[in-house]
Amino acid sequence: MTVVGQMLETYPKDLGGVDRQKLQECIEACLECTQACTACADACLSEDMVAELTTCIRTNLDCADVCSTTGRVLSRHTGYDANLTRSVLEACAAACKACGDECAQHAEMHEHCRNCAESCRRCEAACRELISALG
Amino acid sequence: MTVVGQMLETYPKDLGGVDRQKLQECIEACLECTQACTACADACLSEDMVAELTTCIRTNLDCADVCSTTGRVLSRHTGYDANLTRSVLEACAAACKACGDECAQHAEMHEHCRNCAESCRRCEAACRELISALG
Amino acid sequence: MTVVGQMLETYPKDLGGVDRQKLQECIEACLECTQACTACADACLSEDMVAELTTCIRTNLDCADVCSTTGRVLSRHTGYDANLTRSVLEACAAACKACGDECAQHAEMHEHCRNCAESCRRCEAACRELISALG
Amino acid sequence: MTVVGQMLETYPKDLGGVDRQKLQECIEACLECTQACTACADACLSEDMVAELTTCIRTNLDCADVCSTTGRVLSRHTGYDANLTRSVLEACAAACKACGDECAQHAEMHEHCRNCAESCRRCEAACRELISALG
Numbered sequence: 311m312t313v314v315g316q317m318l319e320t321y322p323k324d325l326g327g328v329d330r331q332k333l334q335e336c337i338e339a340c341l342e343c344t345q346a347c348t349a350c351a352d353a354c355l356s357e358d359m360v361a362e363l364t365t366c367i368r369t370n371l372d373c374a375d376v377c378s379t380t381g382r383v384l385s386r387h388t389g390y391d392a393n394l395t396r397s398v399l400e401a402c403a404a405a406c407k408a409c410g411d412e413c414a415q416h417a418e419m420h421e422h423c424r425n426c427a428e429s430c431r432r433c434e435a436a437c438r439e440l441i442s443a444l445g
Numbered sequence: 446m447t448v449v450g451q452m453l454e455t456y457p458k459d460l461g462g463v464d465r466q467k468l469q470e471c472i473e474a475c476l477e478c479t480q481a482c483t484a485c486a487d488a489c490l491s492e493d494m495v496a497e498l499t500t501c502i503r504t505n506l507d508c509a510d511v512c513s514t515t516g517r518v519l520s521r522h523t524g525y526d527a528n529l530t531r532s533v534l535e536a537c538a539a540a541c542k543a544c545g546d547e548c549a550q551h552a553e554m555h556e557h558c559r560n561c562a563e564s565c566r567r568c569e570a571a572c573r574e575l576i577s578a579l580g
Numbered sequence: 581m582t583v584v585g586q587m588l589e590t591y592p593k594d595l596g597g598v599d600r601q602k603l604q605e606c607i608e609a610c611l612e613c614t615q616a617c618t619a620c621a622d623a624c625l626s627e628d629m630v631a632e633l634t635t636c637i638r639t640n641l642d643c644a645d646v647c648s649t650t651g652r653v654l655s656r657h658t659g660y661d662a663n664l665t666r667s668v669l670e671a672c673a674a675a676c677k678a679c680g681d682e683c684a685q686h687a688e689m690h691e692h693c694r695n696c697a698e699s700c701r702r703c704e705a706a707c708r709e710l711i712s713a714l715g
Numbered sequence: 716m717t718v719v720g721q722m723l724e725t726y727p728k729d730l731g732g733v734d735r736q737k738l739q740e741c742i743e744a745c746l747e748c749t750q751a752c753t754a755c756a757d758a759c760l761s762e763d764m765v766a767e768l769t770t771c772i773r774t775n776l777d778c779a780d781v782c783s784t785t786g787r788v789l790s791r792h793t794g795y796d797a798n799l800t801r802s803v804l805e806a807c808a809a810a811c812k813a814c815g816d817e818c819a820q821h822a823e824m825h826e827h828c829r830n831c832a833e834s835c836r837r838c839e840a841a842c843r844e845l846i847s848a849l850g
Contacts, residue, residue: 313699317619318600320691323626341611345655347535349587350653351776353706355769356593362759365524371776372518372529372758378648379514383507385615389500389547394507404532412524421590429583445581448747450756450832455727455826458761476746484722486641487791491728499625506621506641513783520750521757556725564718568602574760634814635794642788642799649784653777659770674802682794707734 314338317385322431326390329443333384336436340381340402345408347374350426357420366412366423373409376402377433384440392444399444401438406434449473452520461525464578468519471571475516475537478568482509482544485561492555501547501558508544511537512568519575527579534572534579541569582610587655596660599713603654606706609650610672613703615711617644617679620696627690636682643679646672649702654710660712669707669714677703719743731795734848738789741841745786745807749839752779752814755831760827770826771817778814781807782838784848789845797849804842804849811839 311318314337316331325333352372354363380402383395410430417424446456453465460468486505489498515537518530525534545565552559581590584607588600595603621640624633650672653665680700687694716724723735730738730743756775759768784809787799815835822829 313616313695314619316695317616317623317692320695321623322602322627322690322692323621337615340617345607345611346583346587347653348655349584349591352658352773353587354593355658356591356770358766359636359770360766360769361763364765367760367772368521368523369526372526372533374652375514375517379510381615382510382618382644385618386503386506387623388503391504391507391543393537394543397536398507398511401529401532401536404529408526408529412472418633420592422587423537423591424564425583425590446613448830449754451830452751452758452827455830456754456758456761457825457827470642472750476750480742480746480786481718481722483787483790484719484726487638487793488722488726490793491726493631495629495634496628499630501626504621507728509787516750517753519755523757523760547850555727557727560718560721560725577752585765619760638793638794642803645784645787646803649780652780653783656773658773659773660778661813664806664809664813667796667806668777670783671799671802671806678796678799679745 321387323386323387326392328390331382332443334393336440337381337384338431339385340438341383343396343429344374344377344381344418346369346426347377350378350413352421353420354424362418365415369409369412370426371402373405373430376405380437399441403434403437406430410434427444447473448482455521460522464526467575467578471575472519474568475512475519478541478564479509479512479516481561481564482506482512485557486549488555488557490520498551501551503559504544504547505527508540508565511540515572531576532575532580537568537577538572541565541572545569582608590655593657595657598660599638601609601711602710603675604678606710607651607654609703609706610647610654613676613695613699614644614647614651616696616699619691623690623692633686634697636686639679639682640696643700644676646675666711669711673704673707673711676700676707680704717743721819726792727794729803730792733795734845736847737841737845737848742786743777745782745789748811748834749779749782749786751831751834752776752782753825755808758825758827768821773822774814774817775831778810778835780804781810785842801846801849804846808839808842808846811835815839
């Protein structure tokens with residue numbers, strides 16, 4: 311089991327009715343996407359054609375920040391607030407959609423953008439799955 | 446002029462049509478609220494009655510993270526994406542509303558909660574002002 | 581291969597002479613520890629004996645923030661600065677040591693503290709390994 | 716009084732012997748520098764000569780992350796750990812030194828780099844003042 315799974319399993323109270331499996335997948339997708347976007351921004355910065363990648367870098371940086379915050383909010387269960395969780399997940403899905411679309415445009419030329427686009431797609435899907443599960 | 450104002454003034458391109466004054470106020474409110482919530486969570490942790498403040502601490506931590514990310518997203522103008530900005534601002538207003546409401550319940554007993562609630566109210570209002578200005 | 585590994589492999593320039601395997605392990609340990617500490621702070625907050633865990637929560641929050649920043653700094657290779665990398669790794673090792681020691685004191689009573697202490701130990705070791713590899 | 720000052724004043728326990736004035740100045744410098752560096756990275760990204768500013772952008776991003784974490788660590792006083800505080804302040808001074816030096820090289824050409832360099836200098840000085848005050 312991953313550490314994310316272990317931490318969910320050892321939380322001392324119940325998880326407020328949230329689907330544990332979907333929650334775990336979404337936290338893990340947020341962590342992965344935070345790092346992929348941080349790394350992709352930096353890889354774009356090292357490309358000779360950086361001037362054509364400035365929108366990609368900016369979207370990467372936003373997506374990294376939003377995914378990082380979402381992973382943190384989802385890692386807290388005390389005083390659970392479904393309304394706030396949903397609102398943060400909506401912002402995260404929007405950030406991942408924007409970044410996934412932007413990176414996908416550079417995916418044939420830059421492998422880091424291809425990898426990053428895939429992480430964004432996974433994270434967007436995980437956020438939408440969890441939103442649905444919140445009811 | 447504050448440094449936030451100076452940085453907005455020296456941005457080399459236009460700001461995508463966003464109201465500069467409202468943008469500056471919202472960035473400054475996000476910075477202030479990030480710190481107030483981080484400090485309030487820690488002050489609650491040092492109260493003898495911490496067991497009655499756990500929901501407040503959790504909401505403080507979420508609000509600090511969301512405000513921090515919002516302040517970063519709003520500090521970027523390259524490749525501006527109104528949809529993402531609006532989505533992040535909605536999540537920030539929701540986090541500030543939740544934290545402001547929670548802290549307000551402890552405001553008579555704990556001055557740090559009163560100060561923090563006021564920062565949350567200011568930040569929520571600044572987010573809603575900016576959402577309206579985005580059109 | 582993990583996405584961290586994929587992003588390292590697809591970085592378009594060389595990594596400034598840093599050991600790629602140790603770098604990958606350290607980034608992954610930072611991500612894991614950020615999440616474990618965030619979750620452990622929240623799990624402590626939900627324990628009936630929260631009043632005895634306030635130092636643990638505070639140390640968790642610091643460690644989460646320092647590990648998150650370290651994982652980001654290590655994910656950037658453009659304009660590599662060995663001095664800054666080392667300084668950030670030293671702070672991360674110190675945060676992981678402090679949090680690992682604190683959580684270890686509660687490990688018999690709280691499984692989340694035991695899991696978190698193990699993540700802190702791994703991350704501290706990975707930071708020290710990478711500091712050594714920097715020469 | 717600023718909200719940072721209000722939050723320090725309403726902390727319910729003592730501050731572990733740390734000089735309150737220097738602590739407040741350092742927290743405020745960290746907040747200002749976090750935002751200035753985030754905005755400077757984005758302003759550099761929008762310059763036509765972005766290809767010559769990639770090291771500046773990278774250093775900005777590191778400095779923003781390190782200052783953000785330092786501001787958070789300094790905003791917590793529960794279970795104060797002088798060793799960890801010092802280690803984080805050392806990393807912050809190093810990040811501000813690196814970023815201030817880099818931005819200063821572009822200060823004549825780019826006003827945002829000049830403003831950002833000044834924020835970095837102030838934050839580096841505030842960190843060193845506080846390190847000295849820790850004894």
